[in-house]
Amino acid sequence: MSVPFSVLDLAPVVSGSTSAQALRNTLDLARRTEALGFHRYWLAEHHAMPGIASSATAVLIGQVAAATSRLRVGSGGIMLPNHPPMVVAEQFGTLEALHPGRIDLGLGRAPGTDAKTARALRRSPDSLSVDDFPEQVQELRAYFGDRSIVTPAAGNEPPVWLLGSSGYSARLAGLLGLPFAFAHHFSAENTLPALATYRESFRPSAELERPYAMIAVSVTAAGTDERARELAAPQALSFLRLRQGRPGPLPSPDETAAYPYTPIDREIIESRMSSQVIGSRETVRKQLDALLEQTAADEVMVVTSTYEQADRLRSYDIVADLYELSAAEAVV
Template identity: 65%
Template sequence: MLDLVPVGSGVSPTDALAASTALARRADELGFTRYWVAEHHAMPGIASSAPAVLIAHLAGATSRIRVGSGGVMLPNHQPLVVAEQFGTLDALHPDRIDLGIGRAPGTDQRTARALRRGTAPLGADDFPDQLMELVSYFRGDGPVLAVPAKGARPALWLLGSSDYSAQVAGMLGLPFAFAHHFSAQNTLPALALYRERFRPSAVLQQPYAMIAAAVFAADTDAEARRLAMPSAVQFLQLRKGNPGLLPTPEEAAAHPLSELDEAFIADRMEQQIIGSPDTVRDGVRELLDRTAADELMIVTAMHGAADRIRSYEIVHDALVGTPV
């Protein structure tokens, strides 16, 4: 499960974080494998700006499920700080922490510069060096001693939405998580490149790929589409440079749309799995068959906390015990 901690219209960040905590507990009860939180900044409708803080809270609120970052955007942070944070998390919750690393800033350049307190433009060109420095702190041979990072073993993943991180993950022999939920057109080329470039490592002997897909489930196809529409409208507004709160289904239905807007939303929802239990089961089977992914991560942004929990329950019931 991937959670952006959506902040809906009429909902406070406190409410959104409480809803995500309840969702994580339910995921733990249902037997989901892992629960990741994203890093986004300067977006009113997303409350997951501090992954390490949120991971500590969610891991403390659960007992079994792995909790991690999907991901920490490394250009925003000094590798030493990330190593110390995730070394601490690993010490607090051994064998339950995942460290997903991305190379994009996850925000605009102005906000990214504020995060790093620098004036130079921030890019991803130095990502390999940053990544190697981060890994060195966990090995204990970094530029300085990182406590308690030395010897810590958070599971390291590389995240991507294009072919760059796919190549790096393959060459380093690391597991790779691809953002199918917002870059579906690049999924198959990136996975193929990851597998082609994969080199065995101390971490993995064979490539291991996960895809993150948007899934919206309800009792009927029509109800699932009604509950999925707010996320599509919110994403449309983001692409127009106007990020905002996640609207209610009623607000989304009443949102004025041009023909281009309608086409954009239709195309986005076409790439998602939306529907009843049978529709979701068939959609997941088709996606996994097409991608040969080893693991599926589900992202579901719904305005109603109860609707979101119910969506994951439907997905669980539709898939558990069924070969996919």
């Protein structure tokens, strides 16, 4: 099954390390995955999260694009309610002008943070409603028009994607005729309904003649199934702590093993890991092939978070080798 594979990076900050090291790891991973044949490299926007260093998303996109030569680089995504659309247009018009044909603008409708932080970002509680998202998207895109007075956005519009974890953005992406990226890595139960909604509501546009759907999938690949589960365990604990309102850096393997899990904690973690692709080469290939068969996705975006950078690189090495990525080509 030959589809393009891409990368979603949250620039994870691990326990005992720093944000600066996380950002250096991002550049390291971008260079490595470009050499392996991955198609695009997206950075996620989150704020006030001790374990995520990609909060200044547009800045980091510029650094990754400058450190690579072929990868498409973009946002997975810019949380539009957090920002004045004109500012986003200026930022991504600048990126597109500096790196023509290599920038993607993925947009999300959730703040991606708590209400207090969201208010600090926009400085106006009246501007935070996600119900304004369709109008914000249209306003943003208008700034890229050739007659726009917004410099350097005018004439420098990168491809716009809508991101989602439910049916709302799926339907909007279909109605606007835009490519759609679904967050299977944290909303697996909604994947198939959202993709169906996107395809059913799709209307051809100047950007896209037919639907183009990408799914983001959490993947941890290693030499054996047991080793892969060990590598994935810290990320599962990090998710548990987030649900408990105690976000922090990605814990070490020792912290993970020593954590006093309750029966409910273990249920949450098992549920979380059951929707991820975790295992040896054979297991990863089997699970990804099954997911591609179920979803008919046009592209897969792989997100991998491990405590050691070497293990993260190795996981992407395995995926690249399994799917011979240089042979796959994307439509968008």
